[in-house]
Amino acid sequence: MHLHRHHDGLGGSGAAAHRPDGTRRALRLGLGGPVGSGKTATVAALCRQLRPELSLAVVTNDIYTREDAEFLLREAVLPPERITAVETGACPHTAIRDDISANLEAVEELEERSGPLDLILIESGGDNLTATFSRGLVDAQIFVIDVAGGDDIPRKGGPGVTTADLLVVNKTDLAPHVGADLARMAADAKAQRAELPVVLQSLRGEAGVAEVAAWVRERLAAWQA
Amino acid sequence: MNRAALLLLADGRFPAGGHAHSGGAEAAVRAGRITDAASLEAFCRGRLHTAGLVAASLAAAAALGAEPGELDAAADARTPSPALRDTARRLGRQLLRAGRTTWPGGQLDALATVFPRGLHQPVVLGAVARAAGLGPEDAAYCAAYESVGGPATATVRLLSLDPFDATGVLARLAPDTDRVAGRAVRAAREALTDGVDALPAASAPLLEISAEAHAARGGRLFAS
Numbered sequence: 001m002h003l004h005r006h007h008d009g010l011g012g013s014g015a016a017a018h019r020p021d022g023t024r025r026a027l028r029l030g031l032g033g034p035v036g037s038g039k040t041a042t043v044a045a046l047c048r049q050l051r052p053e054l055s056l057a058v059v060t061n062d063i064y065t066r067e068d069a070e071f072l073l074r075e076a077v078l079p080p081e082r083i084t085a086v087e088t089g090a091c092p093h094t095a096i097r098d099d100i101s102a103n104l105e106a107v108e109e110l111e112e113r114s115g116p117l118d119l120i121l122i123e124s125g126g127d128n129l130t131a132t133f134s135r136g137l138v139d140a141q142i143f144v145i146d147v148a149g150g151d152d153i154p155r156k157g158g159p160g161v162t163t164a165d166l167l168v169v170n171k172t173d174l175a176p177h178v179g180a181d182l183a184r185m186a187a188d189a190k191a192q193r194a195e196l197p198v199v200l201q202s203l204r205g206e207a208g209v210a211e212v213a214a215w216v217r218e219r220l221a222a223w224q225a
Numbered sequence: 226m227n228r229a230a231l232l233l234l235a236d237g238r239f240p241a242g243g244h245a246h247s248g249g250a251e252a253a254v255r256a257g258r259i260t261d262a263a264s265l266e267a268f269c270r271g272r273l274h275t276a277g278l279v280a281a282s283l284a285a286a287a288a289l290g291a292e293p294g295e296l297d298a299a300a301d302a303r304t305p306s307p308a309l310r311d312t313a314r315r316l317g318r319q320l321l322r323a324g325r326t327t328w329p330g331g332q333l334d335a336l337a338t339v340f341p342r343g344l345h346q347p348v349v350l351g352a353v354a355r356a357a358g359l360g361p362e363d364a365a366y367c368a369a370y371e372s373v374g375g376p377a378t379a380t381v382r383l384l385s386l387d388p389f390d391a392t393g394v395l396a397r398l399a400p401d402t403d404r405v406a407g408r409a410v411r412a413a414r415e416a417l418t419d420g421v422d423a424l425p426a427a428s429a430p431l432l433e434i435s436a437e438a439h440a441a442r443g444g445r446l447f448a449s
Contacts, residue, residue, distance in 0.1 A: 064444050087448035089245035090382045099240035101319035 019116070026057075026117040027223040028107060029216065030096065030133035032160055033144035035126030038170040038203065040068045042144055043123050045209035046216065047077035054220070056119040057082040057110040059103060061095050063125045084110055092125030100137040107137075119220060129158030140165040140219055142212070147171050151180035154188035162192045166199065166215055173202040227358035233327075234350075234357060235367045237374060242319035246312065247379030247447035248272060248372065252435035254383045262390040265380050269373040269398055273405055275429035277372030279303050280347035281365040281409030282424045286416050287351020288364035293336060293344055299421035300345035306433040308440035310345075312449040318343035324353035332356055361413055365406040373398055379447055 019025050031039050043058055050056055058078060060068040062085055069085035072078065084106045088095040095102055107120050122138055124131060133141045143164035145153050148171055154161055161167060167189055175182050182200060189198045199211045233239060250268065253259045259268050283296050304310045321343070325333045333356050336344065343349075347368050354364035377391045408425070415423040436449060 064446065066443065087245050087445075089247070089379070089448065090446040091244060094244050098238065099242060099244055101240055101242040101322055102245060102315075104322065105242075105315070105318060 019111070023116065024224060026107070026111060026120045027140075027220050028120050028122060028138045029219070030122045030124065030138035030141035031144060032096065032124040032127065032131050032133060032141060032164070033168075034128065034146075034149055037126070037144045037146040037149060039123050039126070039144045040071050041203055042142075042168065042170065042201075042209060042212065043121050044072055044075050044077045045203050046121065046213055047072070049209055049213045050119065050216065051078065054118040055114070055116070056121065057114060057117050058084070059106045059110070059120065059122045060085045061088050061092050061103065061123060061125045062086075063088060063090065063092055068123060068125075081113055082110065088125055092127045093131040096122070096124045096133045096137060097131065098134075100134045103137050118224075119216070129153070129156065129160050132159045132163065139223065142166045142168055144168045144170055147175045147180035147182065147185065148178045151175075151182075151185050152188075154185050154192060157192045161189070164196070165219075166197050166212070167193060168212060169198065169200045171202060172200050173204050230328075230357040230359055231354075231363045231367070234354060234359070234363075235370055237378060239323065241323040242316055243371070243375055244378075245447060246316065246375060246449045247383070248276075248375040249432045249435060249439075249449070250376035250379045251383055251445060251447045252439040253376075254380065255439075256435065259380055259384070261384075262386065262394055265377060265386065265391065266394045266397060269376055269394060270401060271429055272376060272432065273369060273373050273398060273401055275427040276432060277369050277402075278405050278409055278425050278427050280350075280368040280372055281406055282412045282416075283345065283347035284351040284354065284364040284368040285361035285410045285413035286421070286424065287348045288354045288359065288361040289351075289413055289417055290355070291413070291417060291421070293340065293348050293352060295421050296348045296351075297340070297344045299424055300348060303424075303426050303428065304345070304433070305428070306436045308449065309433060309436045311440075312436075313345040313347075314343035316346040317349040320346055320349045320353060324349065324356060328353065328356045330356050361410050362406065365409040365413070366402070369402045369405045369409065370395075373402070383446065 033039050062068050066085045069083050072083050086102050086106050111117055141164050143160040169185055253268055259265050283300055287296055321337055336352055350368055351364045377395055380386050381388050381391045412424050
């Protein structure tokens with residue numbers, strides 16, 4: 001795990017870890033994963049859990065523009081000025097990896113508009129197993145898959161599953177209904193990821209997003225240290 | 226003069242945000258004005274000789290060192306649609322970010338400081354070309370080519386158009402692109418002595434009108 005990833009000195013790239021006034025900028029966490037795996041629901045749950053203690057904002061990268069942003073607005077997880085939708089021109093992975101300029105602009109605008117923030121969650125549009133965030137955009141990334149998408153996904157691997165700083169296997173409550181083998185998913189994920197952490201979660205269960213929220217707090221403490 | 230830098234700046238993979246924009250092609254596809262390679266070619270030819278010519282002349286003038294604020298005002302005067310002005314400044318900010326990191330230097334840093342809300346993209350394009358050691362012809366070519374390259378790429382995604390057909394369209398437009406770039410540079414040189422009013426003001430009303438409708442519409446794939 002790389003808890004300290006210093007990007008100081010990259011100038012205009014936007015990855016610099018400090019604001020022009022010398023204070024540390026918000027931690028930027030990316031959430032990626034296939035369509036329907038529960039990225040937006042995880043973002044909403046994280047916002048509810050963390051907003052009493054942190055100043056945070058969200059950037060969504062939709063395929064059809066504002067769907068995810070509008071879900072978050074409807075759920076009222078954050079005030080509207082804390083949610084920005086980036087449009088991706090039919091290529092969601094391009095906007096988080098190959099050409100991050102619109103997302104960098106969005107995170108900087110959020111900090112300008114809202115004052116200093118602790119945390120910015122950047123959600124990718126639903127994509128495939130190869131989609132990852134550029135290190136120029138985020139400080140760490142979470143890859144969200146779900147049991148209903150097939151319990152062979154951890155075994156198949158791909159950059160999201162193998163290299164994300166946290167792998168979330170979502171919708172564990174559905175496992176008995178779709179015949180998914182949770183123990184096998186966990187073992188396959190462990191084999192693919194060595195020491196990198198994996199969380200199995202059901203947002204409908206009592207614990208909900210608590211384990212992921214705890215991981216986020218740990219990253220933030222390391223970032224601000 | 227650094228010809229390889231031109232390839233870098235003109236490459237569609239240059240990370241300056243263009244991939245999320247269709248240059249009006251999505252609105253035209255939706256309205257049934259682009260349906261195949263032939264109608265894409267007609268659309269692109271129209272765009273090249275109007276918005277493309279204006280953008281190329283602004284870029285060439287900026288590359289020659291004309292005052293960016295004046296060029297930006299000239300671009301505003303030639304862009305009736307508020308949505309397109311907003312898009313142009315947003316893309317200008319994204320290009321300036323990419324340009325400053327790719328070709329670091331005081332001139333581009335100063336632009337970012339003096340114009341924090343951004344400048345029209347072609348004005349930034351000219352300034353970035355200058356910072357990259359390129360001349361007004363290069364800047365004009367970049368802008369002119371970009372004015373048709375963006376819509377052609379977008380149409381491949383929007384209509385599942387055969388990518389070879391779309392590339393053929395761009396090849397057939399090459400002689401027009403040459404002429405537009407040449408005309409843009411001549412106008413830019415005139416503007417240095419006679420002021421920005423010497424720059425072309427060719428307009429495509431349907432592009433402006435449909436950009437407004439597109440900006441207000443949900444369920445779109447491209448930002449503009």
